[in-house]
Amino acid sequence: MRIIRFSPFLIIFLAALTVSPATAAPSLGLGSTASYELNATLTRFDNCTSTNLTIAALACGTTLPIQTGAFVSTNDDGRCSPAPDPACQFSPINVTIIVSGTVSWRNFGSLTHTVTSDTGAFDFTLPRNNFTFPSPQFTFKSAGNFSYHCNFHPWMKGEVDVVQPTPLPATIQSYSLNGPVNWNIVGLDDKAQLEVSNKLTFYNSSATPPERLYNQSSVTGETVELSTRKESSPGLNPLTFLYSLPFPNQGPFQFGPGFGYPYFYPPPEYYTVWWVNGPLKLGSTVEILTVQAAVRGANSVNLGTGLGPHDAWTVSFENRDAFNQTKPSSQFSYYCYNRFPYPYSGIAVFNQGPICYTSGSSNVLSLKLDYGKQSDLLFNVDATIDTYTQTTTLYPAGSFIYGQFYGPGIVVSSPVNVVRTSRSTTSVNLKLASTSLDLSSRTIPPPTTDAGNPTSNTIRSIAALWMYGAVSAFAAGLVGAGVWVVSRARRKNQPVQGFQPPPNAA
Structure with a gap:
């Protein structure tokens, strides 16, 4: 044989x-790429209300210029004859104020005059050369046209037009941001050096049709430790858009981390979201950005034409907090900004100031990320930030409220509240559009050795x-x-x- x-x-x-x-060898390698499509929206609701329309217009704003008060002088030439003597007149002849506004009269002439309502609503005598305070004044409580004259010189006439101001209505603003976000591997050993780029377009969705405000494009670097997923430079990590979206965040609340950290607080550690170190299972904990998330379920993610459906683990995190203050019993309980905290009333006393407190506020951060069961690669992100705040300003009787335009302000005759409500909701979706990676194999290298360095495949x-x-x-x-x-x-x-x-x- x-x-x-x-x-x-x-x-x-x-x-x-x-x-x-x-x-199989790790799918991640030099030149590996992944492209995502970003779609983000911001909807902001603002409202300011009060049971008193005039106070609501003063505190919350109005579309028309308003005056809370006016000053009228009386002039003459010492004779006021023959009639009608144009040198004897009220100046200005016509003034316009808002409901609850006040008009004051002063006589700079050498003759005595009167301010007498044509309907009998008011009647004042203005002594000659009257430079003393307080001068005669009248507060108009209702809208309308009020004519008056001088009894001694009937051709001297004037008019006060009183209008009811309309407060600004509630506003809803919507903005959107969309475009591609891409990364590719430009360096790889025990760390991955990513080049992250985006090309985004920002729209005002409230306009009809939506108005394109500007375009933005950028390229930056991001370094990720393969064994821990820690980022030494967060770069354009997609969820940082939650904190840095170029949305107009008007109002008292700005969300997201500041631009720097106090010297005694080190910056937080960031963990990449581009991939996880699998394999995962239900209940696995995963570091995402600066939070600890967990695998809470599984589903099938359809990545569209080209990539198709893939099984994925769902990693999620949610944080909620709420806060409110009780109504204070004293004006000294809570600080309340006022242009003139204690306005002078014209006599030897000072008036009360307004009382402010936060009647309600809440913040919600919700993250849901889908990672491929076989590849550990990020498939999809759904993130939401919802911020709500409501502040109440209590104006006690005798306090003053000032408008945004010219005028001495108006005195509050009975207690009244001004309630300001603001809510902003930011939604971010990031979905994988294409990749050079093999979605049937692990993205990351195998487990590390005792020395902490990935073992070479x-x-x-x-x-x-x-x-x-x-x-x-x-x-x-x-x-x-x-x-x-x-x-x-x-x-x-x-x-x-x-x-x-x-x-x-x-």
Whole structure:
């Protein structure tokens, strides 16, 4: 019988293929790319109300210029004759104020005059050369046109037009931001150096049709430790858009981290969201940005044409907080900004100031991320930030309220509240559009060694190849020896009792 002799190298190679485990090299490599589509929206609601329309217009604003008060002077030439003497007149002849506004009259002439309502609503005598305070004044409580004259000089006439101001209505503003966000690997060892780029367009969605406000494009770097997923430079991590979206955040609340940190507070550690270190399972904890999230479910994510549906783990995190203050019992309980905290009333007392407190506020941060079960790659992000605040300003009786336009303000006759409500909701969706990575294999390198550095797959593969090759060579040697014994026994026509290893083999 002819014995077929195999090359030792071929025996090792075949044995390695048959007995070595089917572990693929990491999918992540130099030049690896992933492209995502970002769609973000901001909806902001603002409202300011009061049971008193005039106070609401003063505190909350109005579209028309308003005056809370006016000053009218009386002039003459010392004779006021013959009638009608144009030198004797009220100046200005017509004034316009708002409901609850006040008009004051002062006589700078050398003759005595009166301010007498045509309907009998008011009647004042203005002594000559009257430069003293307080001067005669009248507060108009209702809208309308009020004419008056001087009883001593009937051709001297004036008019006060009183209007009811309309407060600004509630406003809803909507903005959107969309465009591609891409990354590619430009450096890879125990860390991955990513080049992250975006090309975004910002729209005012409240306009019809939506108005494009500007375009934005940028390229930056991001370094990720493969063993821990820590970012040494967060770069354009997609969820940082939650804190840095160029949306107009008007009002008292700005969300997101500041531009710097106090010297005694180190900056927080950031963890990448581009991938996770799998395999994951239900209940696994995952660091996302600066928070600890958890695997709370599984689903199938349809990545659209080209990539199709893939099984994914759902990693989520949610944070909610709420706060409110009780109504204070004293004006000194809570600080309330006022242009003139204690306005002078014209007599030797000061008036009360308004009382402010936060009647309600809440903040909600919700993150939901889908990662491929086989690849650990980020498939989809849905993130929401909802910020709500309501402040109440209580104006006690006797306090003053000032408008945004010219005027001395108006006195509050009975207690009244001004309630300001603001709510902003930011929604971010980031979805994988294309990638050069193999979605059927792990994105990250294998687990780290005791030294903390990723073990080279090449070294692991070579070690496994030689180990299994040595075993295969030994097995092949035993098989070859057995074949040789059987062949020799047949040539001698002797029965074979069985293969016995030589005595010294032990």
